[in-house]
Amino acid sequence: MPRTWCLFAGLIFAFVAPLRAQIDIEVAVDLSAPRTPISPLIFGFNHDLAGWQKATLRRWGGNSTETYNWVNNCSNSGNDYLQANSRWLARHMPAARRGEPAAVLTAFHEESVRRGVPSIVTLPLMGYVAADDLGPVLPGEAPPSRRWKRVVLEKGAPLSDQPDPSLDTVYLDEEVAYLTRKFGPAEGPTGIRFWALGNEPGLWAETHPLAQREPMKCREYVERAIAAARVVKRIDPTAQVVGFTAFGISEYARFHRAPDWETLRRERGYHWFVDYFLDEFARASAADGRRLLDVLALNYYGEDELERHGGLLGVMQSPRTLWDPGFREASWVGEVMANFTPIIPRVRDSVARYYPDTKIGFTEYDFALPDAYPGGVAMADTLGIFIDQGVFLAAAWPRVGHDLMTQAPARYAVAAHRLYRDFDGRGGTFGDLLLTATSSDTASLSAHASLDSHTGCVHLVLLGKTLHATDNVTVTLKGAGTDFRKVRAWGFDGATPQLQELSSVESIDGNRFVYTLPRQTSVHLVIEPAPAVGGPGRE
Structure with missing residues (x-):
């Protein structure tokens, strides 16, 4: 009986162990390379x-x-919805404004x-825009027809702030x-x-x-x-x-x-x-x-x-x-x-x-x-x-969602x-200067890094791409020229899209630390530099 039980337990372990697998991943952040601004x-x-x-x-x-016809704010939906002419793009505007030239673009900007x-702002280059808001356009009403206005790139005459809606052309x-x-x-x-x-x-x-x-x-x-x-x-x-x-x-x-x-x-x-x-x-x-x-x-x-x-x-x-x-x-x-x-x-x-x-x-x-x-x-x-x-x-x-009338989350x-x-809910952002980050296992983990030129903090985004495994991520800051002391973390996971503050790393030894990333978790790490030694008032 004991031998049978041990065999049974071994089989259970063989099936359960993969579900609790851990992956060791190395991430290197290079602070010595040129730091280009991030757009x-x-x-x-x-x-x-x-x-x-x-x-x-x-x-x-x-x-x-x-x-989109900027003169009357009408557009045609094409194959998205019944080839219909409408004021769909102006649907959220007060009715009184829908007749103003370029009202949709004005409100957007x-x-x-x-x-x-x-x-x-997108310019209409296909050649025709909607002439009206009278609904579906039939195949027999393809342009040129009264349901469309022709787009001409240059008017060749004085430009007006009050375009004539009766013209067959839009400039x-x-x-x-x-x-x-x-x-x-x-x-x-x-x-x-x-x-x-x-x-x-x-x-x-x-x-x-x-x-x-x-x-x-x-x-x-x-x-x-x-x-x-x-x-x-x-x-x-x-x-x-x-x-x-x-x-x-x-x-x-x-x-x-x-x-x-x-x-x-x-x-x-x-x-x-x-x-x-x-x-x-x-x-x-x-x-x-x-x-x-x-x-x-x-x-x-x-x-x-x-x-x-x-x-x-x-x-x-x-x-x-x-x-x-x-x-x-x-x-x-x-x-x-x-x-x-x-x-x-x-x-x-x-x-x-x-x-x-x-x-x-x-x-x-x-x-x-x-x-x-x-x-x-x-x-x-x-x-x-x-x-x-x-x-x-x-x-x-x-x-x-493909339904134009609704939006799925x-x-x-x-x-x-x-x-x-806004990783911390207080306007915290990724840094402004690019740093090179490399992951030893790109299929399991993506890494993207930056430097905040104002605070000196390194920002490291780690994206976990495993469904079941925990990632043990060893992060090395190379060519730093300074010591870093602490790591704070915020992220989301498979249970919720809400960003939350996660476990931190209270001390860093030799600009190298380990961060454990649970399955289906992505984080933004803020790696803080140690206070400068010396300064005013010290010999």
Whole structure:
């Protein structure tokens, strides 16, 4: 009997032990390397989420903005909802204001000014905007028809603050001039700082099949985008132009289904459409004697199939497609688009070759499960990757449900931003100077570090990507030149997206300490320097 019981107990232990597994991970933070400033504009959003008012950038974009008529505040929903013309974008405004020119944009940017953050405003480049708010547009009413207004880039006549709504055309330069006069130039305290060249142009034939019946050609879009950039720079030379807000990797690579891409690629020897876009803007800028594109902007969404094929772990791993050359995600991107990943280093190479000093931005991004721990980790890791890779601006768009009339919660997506922007509930933020942090087990733990130039504290974000194992993380501060004494921690976990203060490390020996990270836990560590020895009054 005792022998049988021992065997039984051994079997139990064999099955239970893995559930209590521990992983030893080394994290090294290098304080000796050059410390580059971190752009604060990567913590932006496309729409305001309940309970979160600390976005550093607000973008006015999305499918409906591509058909927004600034004269009457109407837009067309395209395939998002019945091809309907409406005042959906003005739905939260008082009825009396909906007839004012650019009332939607005015209200949006006034809120940005109130918060003290810049706006990105999308310009409609597809060619047609909504003429009315009379509901669904039938196939027989595709443009040109009375249900649409044609967009003309330049009026060729004096620009008015009271545009004529009876005209069949809407003028882009008049829109930019109206808002610039209203708010002042971009370099001023209230001006619109960024203008975006349309929204996901490679998808127009799918999102707005009535207005764009065939896939947009590469040449046609780029020529139109350059012309629009010239309009912006002529009216406000201090404004920054953002483009091309591509929807995903197939648009980065070949402008989605553009019929002229393969010919262009063979003739010019480009690797992907990003090269062509940058090259054409560089040539146009050289001809004009001024920069026409300031920020190369992409949209990036984790693939829906990641959750099916890779499970919860696949969702947490997926941001590595942005930076890790040895990673292949569990989706079609990992299988057939490997020549275009990792994305950000590829983009940097293209910028260096074709249009140096162009900044990089992500005007939309998100991953699956924004209201669950894996989605929060993916969002927080992406923010850390943007910091590490020197991204200039970013605006999250958590997928909070496909029903336009409701919003599902995105509490973990907000928790990810709070981990960097308000980790202690008192406005505590990640540092302002980049430090290099390396994890010995990237699949289990991501690490992102910074230095606060004012306090001397090192900030280290550790993102646990294991579902069951505890991480024993040994942190080493290399090349510090100073001693650190204490670690405080705040974080969220799989049980709650609410950030809480967690266990601290009361003493550090030789700038090296161990932090135990329970399963499904992500933390922001604040590593405090020891008081300086000596000072006034000491010999």
